[in-house]
């Protein structure tokens with residue numbers, strides 16, 4: 090019998106990275122999504138093409154996949170049969186899919202199914218643990234006891250830039266050639282699945298923070314400064330010397346904090362930053378600054394890519410001026426098509442800048458950091 094995997098979220102990273110690795114590893118893969126058109130297309134075509142958008146331009150076919158609406162009754166049956174579930178739906182959507190996953194776990198508990206591991210592949214520290222909490226709020230005591238024994242929720246770090254892409258078919262996806270997926274080995278239940286491209290570690294927090302506080306920090310600041318200067322894509326924004334300098338200096342500030350906090354080798358970390366800057370420069374990706382800057386309130390949150398490294402560096406007594414400028418740039422993000430951007434601008438208008446900064450970042454109104462962010466905000470206006 091073939092082994093089954095479910096990928097919640099048939100979006101960019103679901104189709105362009107994690108789903109493809111699962112198929113390559115021999116799983117029968119079901120994509121679960123709320124997008125009906127996407128599910129219909131998956132069930133009609135059963136495959137798609139991944140386009141590598143890099144100097145080594147190539148195409149990789151993915152075949153034998155299917156789709157299922159994530160809130161349909163069939164979902165529980167798939168979950169009851171699965172050996173692994175991965176997600177890439179966005180951190181704020183985890184609470185919604187938790188309901189679907191809990192329904193499937195109730196079925197597994199009744200049938201006495203074997204081990205299952207659920208890995209949330211989101212840009213968030215501790216995404217799988219967060220999903221576990223959400224799932225448990227919907228479980229009966231019997232299913233909780235079953236899940237305690239049989240269901241693992243390993244956290245992970247997931248890295249591959251997957252931009253908006255227009256291919257021949259709606260399922261086609263464009264990706265950079267680089268990828269990295271690091272998963273917390275001790276949290277697996279039962280045998281660890283053999284998946285080429287999935288690296289295992291027992292010190293995950295360091296890796297999640299290294300990625301979120303370097304790549305995503307630099308990416309977000311590039312996007313917000315680019316948006317302010319009417320530069321439409323990440324590669325165009327990073328070409329601008331004034332943008333590049335702030336982005337680079339901010340990644341070096343977060344880098345100094347990461348090296349001190351987690352003991353990374355400083356020279357290796359400098360190379361890591363160089364490689365990330367090179368990835369931002371990839372002209373084939375055409376990555377929209379509005380995708381990279383999406384949901385600014387999430388990105389400004391105290392533990393996320395802007396305030397998170399600033400807080401870490403501050404606690405370690407290290408400089409943070411460029412990280413604070415990055416926060417200020419995010420506060421300027423005014424895109425009527427992004428719900429959180431509209432909320433952010435309304436918050437600044439209604440509560441005043443300092444109160445809005447405090448609410449979004451956790452830097453209180455009486456703190457020096459709040460004042461520096463406000464100053465940087467005013468300077469960026471000019």
Ligand SMILES: NC(=O)c1ccc[n+]([C@@H]2O[C@H](COP(=O)([O-])OP(=O)(O)OC[C@H]3O[C@@H](n4cnc5c(N)ncnc54)[C@H](O)[C@@H]3O)[C@@H](O)[C@H]2O)c1
Pocket residue numbers: 097098099100101102103121122123124159177178179180182185186210211212247248249250251252
């Ligand atoms: N695109 C990237 O470069 C990239 C890289 C690493 C990590 N990530 C992370 O992966 C996650 C997804 O990002 P993306 O770029 O693929 O976004 P996306 O918008 O392309 O895909 C998200 C998918 O989730 C689906 N979805 C929404 N609600 C759902 C629900 N209730 N049930 C099932 N599916 C639902 C959407 O329909 C969509 O297909 C995010 O957490 C992101 O931070 C993205």
Ligand SMILES: O=P(O)(O)OC[C@@H](O)[C@@H](O)[C@H](O)[C@H](O)CO
Pocket residue numbers: 212247248249250251304305308309380381382383384
């Ligand atoms: O997905 P978000 O909104 O958390 O962040 C936007 C981008 O920075 C992100 O998707 C990167 O492309 C990705 O994290 C690269 O691995």
